[in-house]
Amino acid sequence: MKILEQKEHFKNQLSGIYPSEEIQSFFNILSEKYLGFTRLQIALDPKVEVTEKDSEKFEKALLRLKKHEPIQYIIGETEFYGLPFKVNKHTLIPRPETEELVEWILSEKALPTQISNFNTILDIGTGSGCIAISLAKNLQNAEVAALDISEEALQIARENAKLNSAEVTFFQTDILKAETLPTQYNIIVSNPPYVRELEMEKMQQNVLKYEPNTALYVKDVDPLLFYRAISTLAKSHLKPDGKLFFEINEYLSEELSALLTSEGFRNIEVKKDIFGKDRMVKCNL
Structure with a gap:
């Protein structure tokens, strides 16, 4: 699956559950976490392939997001006062x-x-x-x-x-x-x-x-x-x-x-x- 297709699938799965801007933010966060891709890199190279293993990571994240689990718990980290912090339940x-x-x-x-x-x-x-x-x-x-x-x-x-x-x-x-x-x-x-x-x-x-x-x-x-x-x-x-x-x-x-x-x-x-x-x-x- 190409990254653009992954993005559209991700958006369709969460549409009606979250606002479009928040869905976009989730995808950007997960793309950087799972693929090492920034938002700009995705825009410049929308046809890059997503491996089956990485696609499975997105699917697992989708299931958790559908249950309203915070994105910070899904990736296990957040930022505070310019510093990285691990977080969990x-x-x-x-x-x-x-x-x-x-x-x-x-x-x-x-x-x-x-x-x-x-x-x-x-x-x-x-x-x-x-x-x-x-x-x-x-x-x-x-x-x-x-x-x-x-x-x-x-x-x-x-x-x-x-x-x-x-x-x-x-x-x-x-x-x-x-x-x-x-x-x-x-x-x-x-x-x-x-x-x-x-x-x-x-x-x-x-x-x-x-x-x-x-x-x-x-x-x-x-x-x-x-x-x-x-x-x-x-x-x-x-x-x-x-x-x-x-x-x-x-x-x-x-x-x-x-x-x-x-x-x-x-x-x-x-x-x-x-x-x-x-x-x-x-x-x-």
Whole structure:
């Protein structure tokens, strides 16, 4: 089968399930993964032959896409903050708003008053390790640590640290049961579970069916459960002038700000993402 025929077959199989632009994106991603062909190369040489073995790879991918499995899980990788990351069913797929959180933290480093305040960093609920590893790569002198409840996620995070030649110390902890942390930190950052059960009906099928529930959802009765546990620990484990950063539920910024105030934090700043949604919080003691 020629690459152009493979492309048309791929499009026809997914038509009506996904928008045409997304189907095109899927095909380009798989072509580069399976064939090493860029979109431009396919356009310039549409008659190149696809081997039977490679065609079978596309068919297997089609079956998984028809079930709404995320393309990142199908190819086993994604990109975050310009770096490659392995992902699987035990890790969330990193989101653009989390890149914005990393950018916000790094922008703080440029402030004249913050030159020596980025020596120790802890990422709570690290998943694929995307936050911790991106910070470690961009803060060469910082000691970065990261924890997660899932040993399977930590295995992927360790692989990602090695893949990106990043020095990060990983350890397994249930933050809801933790009474202490290993040391004091200049920065504590977390993207904890924050999607309420009542919001699940708004989630896309590829998220509901495939991404790990424990990393996404919280009970409606106590949606700030993780923020409360983390802020309580942060009070006794942030160094003087240390900062706490969170990714947050866009609908709960006021409630979280009130919680942080009650815990004794000050200079609470809520930051919007590029879509104008409240998605990040920064504060200090």
